[in-house]
Amino acid sequence: MNIVGIDVGYSNLKVAYGRNETPSPKTILRPAGAAPEDRFGSRLDGKDSEEFLRVVVNGKKFIAGVSPDRAQMWSRSLHAEYSSSESYQALFKAGLLLAGMEQIDMLVTGLPVLQYLDEQRKKSLINYMTGIHEILPGKIVDIKKVKVVSQPIGGFLDFISRSNEDIEDASILVIDPGFFSVDWVVISNDEIHKHSSGTSLTASSVLLEEASALISKDHGTGISAEMLENAIRQNKTTIMVLGQRIEIAPYLRIARKSIGPVITEEIQKSLRNENKMVDIVVMVGGGATFFMEAVKEAFPRLKILLTQDAVFSNCRGFWMLGAASE
Structure with a gap:
């Protein structure tokens, strides 16, 4: 087929x-x-x-x-x-x-x-x-x-096909940070726990808008989130602003510190519906690296895993x- x-x-x-x-x-x-x-x-x-x-x-x-x-x-x-x-x-x-x-x-x-x-x-x-x-x-x-x-769910199926991690009897939180939304599901005993799963609109687009605003504040001119998005997609480390090259990473770092905790707070609230704490967190999707640090800080006792070639x-x-x- x-x-x-x-x-x-x-x-x-x-x-x-x-x-x-x-x-x-x-x-x-x-x-x-x-x-x-x-x-x-x-x-x-x-x-x-x-x-x-x-x-x-x-x-x-x-x-x-x-x-x-x-x-x-x-x-x-x-x-x-x-x-x-x-x-x-x-x-x-x-x-x-x-x-x-x-x-x-x-x-x-x-x-x-x-x-x-x-x-x-x-x-x-x-x-x-x-x-x-x-x-x-x-x-x-x-x-x-x-x-x-x-x-x-797609990211989770990809993860289990590529990982030797012991997930039998484990309760797994799968987080998929996208451009428009951050989605998460809790999976246990091959079942999705709907009441502990959800969507946040504080996603990669919001993070890039925050970084864009920080750059504009420092350099006195507007830089669109799309320009940043395109630079990151092309693995560029700098962007041209008023004829000068500026480093992107410092602004993304500050934006992550601001936006990341907002998302993890929403996820943690949804997990109150669970009878037991999740055992493993799996990060999937193209925006996974943007929010990895915030997730590690929110779940310091848990193993945080990232799928290979997460964008796919x-x-x-x-x-x-x-x-x-x-």
């Missing part, structure tokens, strides 16, 4: 794809910027930008899979209705394009925890993704079956769930 695990994030598009009989999927990472074609500038040499992924959404030509700050006069989707937006649909189709399959037997994706608990939202997403999709004129992808899970952890787990399905 052709299996696709797709994580259409607010910052990155992650795709894991391959046949179910293969031991592991191929993975692709692209920025989660998407907007109508006419919102993008042209190259100086007049050639088409190689990184542009062109798709059609509701009859309109879109470009997807690029840094969000590339689009002009287009508002980025940072809200709970993201999964029904045209930008999301463009990124979803871009993911199908990257997977290169004309027929997908099982596609698995995720939603933030609180959105996943909304049955109508979940059904709407399944209905949208199932069936025939026109990616471009003459290019069709047929998706036979779709499964939607809560976002951190959810989509790899989605793929594994799909590959295990009949």
